[in-house]
Amino acid sequence: MKKLFFAAAFLCGILSASAQGNTTERLAPTPPMGWMTWNLYGVHINEQLIRDVADAMVREGFKDAGYQYVYIDDGWQGGRDNRNNIIPDPQKFPSGIKALADYVHSKGLKLGIYSDAAQLTCGGYTASLGFEKQDAKTFASWGIDYLKYDYCGAPEDAETAQTRYKAIADALRSSGRDIALGICEWGPRKPWLWASNVGGQLWRTTYDVRDKWKDLDDNGSKGILDIVTENKDLYPYAHKGAWNDMDMLVVGLYGAKGPSGDLNSHGCSNTEYETQMSMWCMMASPLAMTCDLTKLNAETKRILLNKEIIAINQDGLCKQAEPKVINEAYHVYLKPLEGNRYALAVMNISDKAMKITLSFPELGLKAKYGMRDVWMHKQVSSSARKWAGNVESHQTKVFVLTTK
Ligand code: GLA
Secondary structure: HHHHHHHHHHHHHHHHHHHHHHHHHEEEEEEOOOEEEEHHHHHOOOOHHHHHHHOOOHHOOOOHHHOEEEOOOOOOOEEEEOOOOEEOOOOOOHHHHHHHHHHHOOOOOOOEOOOOOOOEEEOOEOOOOHEEEEEEEEHHHOOOOOOEEOOOOOOOHHHHOOOHHHHHHHHHHHOOOOOOOEEOOOOOOOOHHHHHOOOOEEEEOOEOOOOOOOOOOOOOEEHHHHHHHHHHHHHOOOOOOOOOOOOOOOOOOOOOOHHHHOOOOOOOOOHHHHHHHHHHHOOOOOOOEEOOOOOOOOHHHHOOHHHHHHHOOOOOOOOEEEEEOOOOOOOEEEEEOOEEEEEEEEEEOOOOOEEEEEEEHHHHHOOOOEEOOOOOOEEEEEOOOEEEEOOOOOOOOEEEEOOO
């Protein structure tokens, strides 16, 4: 009898663990894609801006390309009412968040919101510590689909971080609505080791991205190359429903004023923006655009709407690229894809154009491969064991390799 009881309890344990796993996977089966308010607008946001972005996402083809979320970042809050329910700033969101969520949903898109694991957010607004269950219920009643949960004002140790993130994840799970959780403690507590276990679907691995190639001033700001380098060894931790989040896409900002232009960040070239898109896709990072979608130039659209590079990001095998060659001049990465295919990226990090030669067997690739250049949109070889070509300074060439 006792044995039967233990067997049943064991089975229930396995079943509930796998049910939890499935929920987590279902909330972000591939890296979430969308547009986020923070990098360009900071806390200067309002409901009209969100509506305009939702309209632009549909009109300009972003929704069709797979971008799904409009994420409201910090600065939306207006405190709590006399029942301690969190409320939006009535000046910025006079119609309320529920009406906004209804509008975003009517466009076939999803709405994200932001809070923090302390009393106040990074911007000094009302946050959720001690109100996790109540706030999760409020978010669910508004129709929120995603919560970014920051860590400003919270204790430094990893145990407290895990406790606080688990509290909000559990609250979201019992809120009655599917709400994905983005963990944003920036990397110091190694969230890749625990974020998925406490109920997060993605976790920031670095401090905030800035609109620059790299931190030349050594002021601690993170450019595109800094973030790629910090993220490169974290590939074992990415899997279906669990993603290393490299922070937002600065593509198309061109040094615009706003949080990503701070700390001497004066913008990037289109080649560098293309590299950001390439590497965020290779590394299966969530893709959160931040540029003004109502005023796009042709290059920004070309980069953000390249369906071939997006397909690499969204690939169903859910692998993050592994670094294969890292030296002072260039990086080579390989991302296994469904159907025995690979994505191969060659990133020139030097200040000069360079001819680079790769031998596939040395990368662990045994067969002969057809090669398609996903930025040129053309087949460049039908049966290759090596590749040699010119790569511009800060450019990343990306190929899909297929066997017959
Ligand atoms: C932190 C986060 C940013 C942004 C701001 C908002 O710095 O890392 O992405 O959410 O807070 O205040």
